[in-house]
Amino acid sequence: MAGKGESQAAQKLEELHFGSMSSEYDDIDNKDHNSRISRPSISDSISLYSNGSLASHEADPDPQTSPVIKMGWLEKTPPQGSLIFQRRWVRLDADYLRYFKNDKVKYSKKIIPIASITNAVRVSDQRLQVVTQNRTFLFRAQSESERDMWMSALQEAMGDQHCCGDMTPSICMQGHLEMQGQSKFYVVVCTSTVFLYRNAEEFKAGIGITSIEMNVGTVKDADHRAFDLITPFKTFRFVAESDQAKEEWLVAMQSSIEESFSNHEVAKRIWSEGSNRFCADCGEALPKWASINLCVVVCEQCAGMHRRLGSNISKVRSLEMDKKVWTDALIQLFLLLGNERANLFWAGNVPPGNLLSPFSSSEQRGSFISAKYQEGRYRCHHKLFGHQEKLNNALCINVQTDDVLETLCLVFCGADIHCDTHSSASPTPTSLAKSYNQTLQAEFLRQNQSTFISSPEVRHDVSKTPSVALLSITQKGYLFKTGSVTRSITTRKGKEEFSQRWCSLNEDSFRYYENEKNSNLKGELKMKGIACLAVNPPDTHGYAHTFEICTTSGRLYLFGADDPDTLREWIKSIAKAIVPPSAGDIVDLDFERIGKLRCRDRLNLLNPQMGFFALVGTILHACFENGERADIDLRKLQELSIQQEHAVLILVGKHRTLHFEIEQKLQFQGWCAAIKQSAQSTGKALSQQQLTHLDIPVIVDCCVTYITKYGLNLEGIYRKSGVNSSITALLEAFRQDARRVWLQEGKHKVEDVSGVLKRFFRDLEDSVFTSPASAHWLGAIAVREESKRVLRYQSLFCSLPPVNKATLRALINHLYCVQHFANINQMSQCNLAIVFGPTLFQTDGIDSSASQVIEDLIQHYVAIFNADEQHLQRQLNEIKLINKLREDGVTEIKSPHIFCTVYLEEKEERDEHHVKISVTMTAAELILGILDQCKISQNEQESWSCFEVNERAETERLLHYQEKVLPVFHSPGRESILLVKRNVFMKAMLHYLAGKVNIRKSGVMKFREERTVLGRRGGFLSRFFVLLDTSLKLFKEVQDVTSQSIRPEREWPVKSLRVYRGIKARLRPPTSWGMTIVYEDERLENQRWCMCCETQTDMIEWMATFLSVQHEGNVWPVE
Secondary structure (H helix, E strand, O other): OHHHHHHHHHHHHHHHHHOOOOOOHHHOOOHHHHOOOOOOOHHHHOOOOOOOOOOOOOOOOOOOOOOEEEEEEEEEOOOOOOOOOEEEEEEEEOOEEEEEOOOOOOOOOEEEEHHHEEEEEEEOOOEEEEEEOOOEEEEEOOOHHHHHHHHHHHHHHHHHHHHHOOOOOOEEEEEEEEEOOOOEEEEEEEOOEEEEEOOHHHHHHOOEOEEEEHHHOEEEEOOOOEEEEEOOOOEEEEEOOOHHHHHHHHHHHHHHHHHHHHHHHHHHHHHOOHHHHEOOOOOOEOOOEEEOOOOEEEOHHHHHHHHHHOOOOOOEEEOOOOHHHOOHHHHHHHHHHHHHHHHHHHOOOOOHHHOOOOOOOHHHHHHHHHHHHHOOOOOOOOOOOOOHHHHHHHHHHHOOOOOHHHHHHHHOOOOOOOOOOOOOOOOOHHHHHHHOOOHHHHHHHHHOOOOOOOOOOOOOOOOOOOOHHHOOOOEEEEEEEOOOEOOOOOOOOOHHHOEEEEEEEOOOEEEEEOOOOOOOEEEEEEHHHEEEEEEOOOOOOOOOEEEEEEEOOOOEEEEEEOOHHHHHHHHHHHHHHHOOHHHHHHHHOOOOEEEEEEEEEOOEEEEEEEEEEEEEOOEEEEEEOOOOEEEEEHHHOOEEEEEHHHOEEEEEOOOOEEEEEOOOHHHHHHHHHHHHHHHOOOOOOHHHOOEOOOOOEHHHHHHHHHHHHHOOOOOOOOOOOOOHHHHHHHHHHHHHHHHHOOOOEOOEOHHHHHHHHHHHHHOOOOOOOOHHHHHHHHHHHHOOOHHHHHHHHHHHHHOOOHHHHHHHHHHHHHHHHHHHOHHHHOOOHHHHHHHHHHHHHOOOOOOOHHHHHHHHHHHOHHHHOOOOHHHHHHHHHHHHHHHHHHHHOHHHOOOOEEEEEEEEEEOOEEEEEEEEEEOOOEHHHHHHHHHHHOOOOOOOOOOEEEEEEEOOOOEEEEOOOOOEOHHHHHOOOOOOEEEEEEOOOHHHHHHHHHOOOOOOEEEEEEEEEOOOOOOOOOOOEEEEEEEOOOEEEEEOOHHHHOOOOOOOOEEEEHHHEEEEEOOOHHHOOOOOEEEEEEEEOOOOOEEEEEEEEOOHHHHHHHHHHHHHHHOOOOOOOOO
16 A cells, blocks of 8 residues: 555655646556556557567668767656656657667657747756647656767757648548557558548647558558558558558559659659769769759769759759659650760869768768858859850740750850840740740749859959959069060079069059159059069079069069968959950969960961960960860860971860960960970879870770780780889870870780789879778678678779779779780789789789689779670670681681671761671671661661771761771771761762763972871972872972973872871861871881862762872762
8 A cells, every 4th residue: 555655645746846738648558557557558559579570770770760969878757656757769860759669670669740840948857848839748868968869869850840831641541440459549541651640630730650561562462441551660450441542542542652753753863864863972882862952863972962052053852752752844844855965064173172972071071061052162054154245145045945954054154044045936945945845944044043153253252262353453562573585494593582662553563663662663564565474382482482574575484472362362463454344264273374375276277366364284274365264174185286386286176176376485385385295294193194085094995995905815914023214104194295206016925014004003193092081992892792892892983083083984994905805814803903903902912802802803803894785795706706817817707796886977966876887898888788777777868888087187088889898997096987978079079070081180289297106397388199990190380290301309109098087187288178088008107198189079070080090080979
């Protein structure tokens, strides 16, 4: 009796202490206490513990629930009549606070929506109260600090929930259901989730028992009015009020299951675009979030940083939970763009050291994502950037097409999404896109209706990087100056050679005086007379911070400052004064050299244009007078030519060739030296190497190509050592200028080239895997399940810097091809891994983990690097054919077919086609096959031909219709593609030949022999040519032809000549109607020269004559 009285007294005290706090009778597990309650408690009615459940919630995160914010053990309010706090496992996510019987069970004992929590209050004894409108819950932590951590997490979740607004799921069906053998419960079926409540009142209050995610559930009919909801963790048997009600519940729950799967379907569809399988910011695999207005798919951690930017900059949505957002048009938009294409704009100029990885900290992510999207620091700016009216016009034109990436670039470079289209029927770009049935364009514009886009005048956040717009052109202060000179300063100037001068700058002039108080002018530079401004590296001279001014009159001025901030203020102000506002954004760059230059484009050699250029690291930024912008990566130049005698600097890129004509000697020397230095390899890091257009170091590309051609049949390749002195000399030549190294069979041994490749990787400043990530690569070996290990490699690969990614992909592709011929070269996957494991990871080779990783990469090359298997098979077939060509010659090849890539040029666009080509296939057969494959019908007015196109040499050769196609692909030293297109000259050629009885041609042409990479001195000379049926003759003068005693200067057998239309632009041909002639002599060495005609008609006649003579009049098929 005493015990009973004490218990009742304790219960009264408890009730008095907590006031209005409701009792937690639904969590009582004590059977003796259950007997005192008139209705069974929920915990007795539903046994949520299952022996088959997973070990912990951490091991099985719910795919449908929000990420967990905090979880751990807490003690909860004792139930009525009990003095003992109950220990519960509590889990908090962005949507709910749940507590469970223990950390092993799947289903909670109570679920509290964060949106229903009105307050979280600290009370004594490590306790905290969670207050809702109808209930108050009391928890007790193990310590004050633990309690405070829970408080902070709750308050953060409440704040986020209030910002997000009402996220209540839509309800499919609700009502009472009886759990078999127990009381009724209030069941609510939502899209993808079923909630259980004690009664309707608790449902209205928002306080539930548990939730069942339907993506893991199935529904099964049972006897009478019963049915089962089956999950991997527990089977719930419900009993409906009638058979009709049961049918309705079954339909509702089955619909919920289908809805849950459709949520995952969104992610699967988005991931079907390969680049969307990895976070656009850090490379984490299988990202489940997206910014629907920026059109990038991101991981959970990066999504959090996007939210911090605000929804007016980045609208973040889940691929799995925000199903209603993902319309078919939005999904198609993400499939069209993809992370890879979107990052061509967003991350076009990311410095290698700034890249994120899946292991980056929150601070690094926040800084990078803000710079990338809010400040636009890494964007690849549109050529119209800064010209508002032109941007708006371009937007109105582009939304009528399907080029959404161009629209994205225009919008985020400042085009007004609400601009006037000057069309009453379609007054806005969005309505204009709809009128042209451009659904994806309209969807992109719709998602960005309220997006905040920073003004194009200020590219960076002024709080972090002061914009030049904030700098005044007016500048005054002391600088240190040396005497002006008329030649480049190549020696170090000591402090004693500088004199302090008071300097003053305004929009018109730069003046300097003896001191601040002396008004006698010591010198003046007019802003219009400044040709170039250059910033020297620190400590170049006695004063650590110096800059040079080069004038149009040919004088050089050297100035010094005490500190870098003073230097920056002066050079930015001077640059702002000499650069017009239309190109003002390049002033904001941290340039090394800036100035005005005249240049010619290869497509417009006769009309040079002026432009302002800024050299920043390895990038040359250009702003032309016509508003065009260009960024030239000097490391990726195909060729750099300096013609001292003509003061011409030529930059040959993949898509553009620029001729700089710099008459002023000092300026020419300065720009040449600076650009040449930037274009060279500057260190032993991968990012500092000269690169191909695919971001592969030139040294790696050259070595891999050479070994593929000449070394795959060599036994023990990569295990045999070359001559150390030869390897050292060749490696040094590559480091001096990799573009000038030409590997030749007979001159360079395969063992030496393979030694160069291995030593290059071993000597890198940092391994291709990068030091921070190397441990994670090596640790991946511990993942036993092969599929998970491959996924781990994929994630690590995507997190590498771009140059590292491209280099690793190219090298492993090469090793994959090498091991394919292991029956000949004895280099299996294991043998290659033993060689390259320690080399690539730069280890001592004692630990076998490095070799195991390389072996995995080779074995799973296709899966890890997302390689195109058909392309890979064609590559292997081509290698086999190269080997066969070298052994037996083309005519003896037994293989009937090989797949090759051919391009079709239709309406000024090129389409890639993979064609099965036999050894005997002619150009005519190829043309007919391509046209038939593309369903292009021919007519009598059109002539289709096949051309051998060399984009690097800027030439093309017409293939005779009976010429065999396959040798064009595999001729040594060629870098050509096959292009099928309409021949606009063929009709004129046939018309010319139709009126000729004797096929011969003579006349004066401009001639130049191309003996070296830089070209022979002197340029093009007039020479008289005679083309006969057997030979081409060159005479110095016209009269020499009639003189029987004078022999021609040169003579070539005509059938041994290959005639190409076009001349390399860097050779500066005097006309646009040129031909490049290639002659292969008996030593198999190519002689090359150029001939320029005065008119297009003259060129057509020469080409027609060459074709007719070489093929004995059979120029074009009769049918």
